[in-house]
Structures are given as structure tokens and as C-alpha cells.
Amino acid sequence: EAGVTQSPTHLIKTRGQQATLRCSPISGHTSVYWYQQALGLGLQFLLWYDEGEERNRGNFPPRFSGRQFPNYSSELNVNALELEDSALYLCASSHPGGFGLLRNTGELFFGEGSRLTVL
């Protein structure tokens, strides 16, 4: 069974440009989470999608946005790139569980990440 896949592996952009990162969750998983990890730092929560809807977002400006498609894959868009957006962007998927959104969603399965470099 395929794990969580992310693309591209690496992306180089310049300040002011837009970046689009993609994530395909494990088959059967409906929840997708996005995290930002700057070099040497911990994971910072960006966005959570489940069943096609944005369920929660972290403390990031609106230029960080995304969406989840009917097949549960997801896209993260970063507009007006700034130098400090350079980071490893990790996607994780999770099965929602039998009790839906009000129940802990279990283990997070991570992709290998997309390394975004802003010059």
C-alpha cells in the first residue's frame, strides 16, 4: 500500500512568487494535515482538511491557503512568498475513526515533505 506522497520534492522560488505543494493521502484516509518545519525547528501546524473542508488552521497569515479535493488529495498554496517561508512542508494523513470529527483521529502518517526555498 502506498504511503503519503508529496510533490514536488524540492521547489525554488523567488520572493513575491506563488508556490503550490501537493499531497496524496493514504488510501482510505480522509484527513490531511499540513505542517511547516523551518530548518532546525519543530513542526508548526498549518491546516487541517477533512472530507473536503478546512477544519482548522494554525497561526499563519491568509497567504497560506489550500484545499482538499473529492479524492482527498490536498494542495497547499503560499502566495507572495517571503524569505522566511523557506522550510520543509510536511503533509500527513489520518483516518477519522468511527466517531467522526469529535474523536481523536489516531496516528498521523507523514509524507517525505516538500523542501521550499525562497530566494
Next chain:
Amino acid sequence: KNQVEQSPQSLIILEGKNCTLQCNYTVSPFSNLRWYKQDTGRGPVSLTIMTFSENTKSNGRYTATLDADTKQSSLHITASQLSDSASYICVVSAKNYGQNFVFGPGTRLSVLP
């Protein structure tokens, strides 16, 4: 406020030695606690999960403990290997709506030959 703290921030040990990493949390209501291993530039991988009723769980050379009363967990690594060099992240899950997973900052472990 839901928080997870880890100590030490970084640790250097010699190959073959044991070490223990600490995790303190204030997440409520508590659901479970996981330890993840993250190799540099890679995605984290789950090592073990601890639920409220579990005190100890082993996964090969990794042994996790949980004290739900004091809200502390530890990860003990026995007979360390060079491949154990990585960041170890404590993640606590809450039984509530919203972002269910609270991440610790991680402990960076370096195992030297």
C-alpha cells in the same frame, strides 16, 4: 493552553550507550501520546503509542513510559546505534474538536562512533 515540552533539546552519546528523552505535557482531555522519529529532511515516523491506561510499551530497543498523573512520558533507547541519530518528537492527542495533535519541539539525538 495545550502544550508539550521536551528535554533535553539536544543530546550527544556514544554508540552502544543508553539514553532517556523526556516529554511533559499539559494537553487536556488526554487521548494518547506518540513518539515519532524524524531523520533529517525526512517525514516523522511513529515509534510507539501510549494510551491513558498504559505505563510501558516497548518497540525493539525503544521503550516508552507514561505517567498520566504527572503528565510525563519518557523514551528510553537501549544500546544506541548510529542510525538512532535523529530528532525524537513527542506528540499528544486531545479528545476534542479541532487540531487534535499537539507537537513537542523535539530532542535532537546524535550518536557518535
